[in-house]
Amino acid sequence: MKIAYSPCPNDTFVFHALAHGLVPGAPELDVTFADIDITNRLATSEEGLDVMKISFAALPWVLSDYALIPCGGALGRGCGPLVLRAGGSDDGAAALSGRRVAVPSERSTAYLLFRLWAAQNVPGGVGEIVVMPFHEIMPAVRDGLIDAGLVIHEARFTYPSYGLSLVTDLGSWWESDTGLPIPLGAIIARRGLDREAIAGWIRQSVEYAWAHPEASRDYVQRHAQEMSPEVTQAHIDLYVNEFTADLGADGYAAVEALLGRAAREGLVPSIDPAALR
Template identity: 80%
Template sequence: MKIAYSPCPNDTFVFHALAHGLVPGAPKLDVTFADIDITNNLAASGSCDFDVLKISFAALPWVLDDYALIPCGGALGRGCGPLVLTNGESSGPAALSGKRVAVPSERSTAYLLFRLWAAQQVPGGVGEIIVMPFHEIMPAVRDGHVDAGLVIHEARFTYTDYGLTMLADLGSWWESDTGLPIPLGAIVARRSLDRSAIAGWIQASVEYAWKHPDASHHYVMEHAQEMNPEVAKAHIALYVNDFTGSLGGSGYAAVTSLLERAAAEGLVPAIDPEKLLP
């Protein structure tokens, strides 16, 4: 089974058992590690040959004809949203008017949340949007190549190491505005496959990870881009939670709300909510 997911600790933690043949009955995996911007565009390309991918929930409107949402293995939660960072004293959202902002993907949930937030909070809108791999964003903000950066993942724990300031926590904004968790990363599988079986294998891999939290340590750190082990541990604790085991009602409500709000603003194509269901 060909699968693509990121080298981030939450993904390697979740998929460790499945990738290492520890899930009974599951097929051997052919794993490709790829940045979320790459998988978002691959899934929407119409010529993607991966069976399963980790993509942004925000990319779903472009892929739902070919791929179905798997109700486990993804990243949702509370207190784990993207951050808007600047280099210097924070002076409020208005400071972003007409400025250059680095983002991790134009089809990422982070960027979609940013656009919904900016429409409310930034008079006249931001200026140029620059897409770059997420691990390059904080150095770019620090070095003045961009005025602000939209960051995800472990940047929540490390941005102060770069001397940066948090201008906004988009997760807090989303939660206070909707009361719902933040939908970040989705697992999708080709509609022609046995999606129930795939969901079962992924859920078994998640459960193995929870029962044997140290088993994946080498796999996680091997791909964690020189991340501090404590940061990797905190990353996993934040992003691998009950919603990873099962989206549940509030998880589906969060995804539906995000995509319906974005469609109403003309930011994504409208979807049939029934296509989100297993």
């Protein structure tokens, strides 16, 4: 089974058992490690794989060919994307008016949340949007190559070391506005494959990871892009949670709320919520 997920600690932690033949009855995996912007594009091309980790924000473009798997993804509370800028200015959202902002993908949940937040909070709107790999964003902001950056994942723990300041926490904004968790990364499988079987294998892989955290440690750290073990563990603790094992009612409600609001704003195509299940 051909699968693509990121080298980030939450994904390698979740898929370690499945990728190493530790889930009974599961097929052998052919793993491609890819940034979320790459998998978002792969899912809309003929090169799309059997199973992929993409942004929930990209779902409206792929649901005709792929089904949402109700486990293995990334949702949560207190784990949202951050908007950062250099220095310690307290101008807040106004500081982004007409500015160049780097984002990790134009079809990422982070970018969708940013667009929804900016429409309400940035006078006159932001200026140019520049897409770059997420690990390049903080250095670019620090070095003055970009005015502000939208960051995800472990940047939540490391941005002060780049001399950057927080403009807003989009997760906190979303949670206070909706009362729902933030839907970040989704697992999808090509339609025609056995969705229930794939979900079962992934869920067993998650449960194995929780039961045997030491088993995946070398695999996770090897792909963690020079993250310290402490940051790696904090990343896993934040992004691998109850919603990773099962989306549940709150998870589905969060996805429907995000995509429904974005569709009303003209940011994504409208979808039938029934297509998510």
